[in-house]
Amino acid sequence: LVATADALVENFRPGVMNRLGLGHEKLKEVRPGLVYCAISGFGQTGPMRGNPAYDQIIQGLSGIMSITGTPETAPLRVGYPVADTLGGLVGAFAIAAALVKQKTKGEGAFLDVSMLECTLSALGWPVSNYLTAGVEPKPMGNENMTAAPSGAFRTGKGLLNIAANKQEQFVTLCGLIGRPELASDTRFAERETRKQNRAALKVLIEDALGSASAATWEEKLNRAGVPAGRVLTIPQVLEEPQVTERGMATSFEGMSGMDRPLTVVRGGFMVDGVAPTPTAPPPRLGEHTDEVFAALPGRGTSRAQA
CATH class of the missing domain: 3.30.1540.10 (formyl-coa transferase, domain 3)
Incomplete structure (x- = not known):
């Protein structure tokens, strides 16, 4: 698989892929131009590099929880896995940039993505206000510290x-x-x-x-x-004409094990006025294993099943 791949993404703790014999240096021997993206809680170096991490751990450590809620209720967790999401988005941006280098110069890259650093960089003005002006961010509930009303x-x-x-x-x-x-x-x-x-x-x-x-x-x-x-609530916004008119959601009928259509949302952009809507539902676990392995030189169904 690596020999035919442009990019590889993994989200193990640092050192795990090396122990599996699948570290960056090893895989470069197979695919010298490989873009290798390692997403972890804290990055490949530093005193916390080996710590396990889930979204809420990063939310707390990054300071997000300290400014979420009111002075009476903070710290509070953001209502969705924002740190996980930021880690994935930054990883995708980094891969896209590295692929340009790969296509123009034939060189690969090792991308070290830290969820903690991704979250800190996304905090924007709370961090910059503190660093440049010494203003410590405080929880303000639904108020905006920069303006009123x-x-x-x-x-x-x-x-x-x-x-x-x-x-x-x-x-x-x-x-x-x-x-x-x-x-x-x-x-x-x-x-x-x-x-x-x-x-x-x-x-x-x-x-x-x-x-x-x-x-x-x-x-x-x-x-x-x-x-x-x-x-609005999530169900309410999904029914808003602004959302439905632009084709944000796509439904698939006749899904095994479901008594209703399976509905998924697309990315939040259009290309030349056309929405990049999903053409197929999310795959079942292992659905394409045989297909992928069958396309590899010297491989076949028996290899995939093994």
């Missing part, structure tokens, strides 16, 4: 995210909710004073938003150029 607000029905980050957006928001005087209130007139008095401002905005539903306000605010969006 910018967060989740109660309406007459449902939660609504509003990000009136620019001065003109704040002035427009005040007019739309029937409270134009808030824009000239000394507590809220400037960006920094709004941040200092965000709690009082939120009470006043929520009082005005109580007159209509989140859906109604979402349409009204967006139409006027104030970014706003309802807070």
